[in-house]
Amino acid sequence: MDRPFKIPQSVLVVIHTPALDVLLINRADAHNYWQSVTGAKDHEGESFEQTAVREVFEETGIACATGRLTDWGLENVYDIYPRWLHRYAPGITRNTEHVFGLCVPPDCPVTLNPREHTHYRWLPWREAADACFSPSNAEAILLLPQFADGCPL
Template sequence: MTRPFKIPLSVLVVIHTPQLDVLLINRADSPGHWQSVTGSKDREDEPFEKTAAREVMEETGIDCAAGRLVDWNLENVYDIYPNYLHRYAPGVVRNREHVFGLTVPAGTPVTLNPREHTAYQWLTWRKAADTCFSPSNAEAILMLPEFI
């Protein structure tokens, strides 16, 4: 069965505690690539908030109802990494990413989807920004104190 092409509209969700510890997850397809929760819309008309809640649940097992999901009203537009271009329709080379924050209590349990991620860690926000492989993800984490 052929998978449909990914929609180049996605979310980035910075999951953090009130103390500004940030959850990072390690990509299964790119060991050593630590990131926040990301994911594309399933349908063009899917609201970004719904995409964010779905991706958080799929990737971490965290229910957004257990925390506070906040739309940061920020978007990043970036070139899709060449090794991921095959997931998109021919000619699609840029993605638009909408940014959210999710505040959760310290000690919130994390259950990874092993097809997508192999490990997780909670880091201070500055250390998390230094650990991210994605510049837009690191930049969002560095902005975290502004959204608290």
């Protein structure tokens, strides 16, 4: 069975602790591509929040109920990296990414999906931004202090 094309609407979820340490995960299909949780909608009717909850659990094993998921009300529109264009319908070259934050306890366990990610690490927010391969991901992490708002769990 052929896989359907990806929907060019996705989420970016910056997972962080109250101390603003950020979880980064390394892509399995791209060496040294560190990022936050990202993922496309499964179907047009899936809300961005539903996509965020699903992707966080699929990629890290973290249930969003463990922490506090916050919609930052931000969207990034960017050109899809050429190496991944084949996943989208012909003629689709841009993606819209909706940004969320997820505050979790500092001892939150992480269980990676090995098909998607090979390693994880927690870094202070500025270091995490510097380590991201994606400019939109780095920019979102740099905004973390204004959106974390003390991060009460």
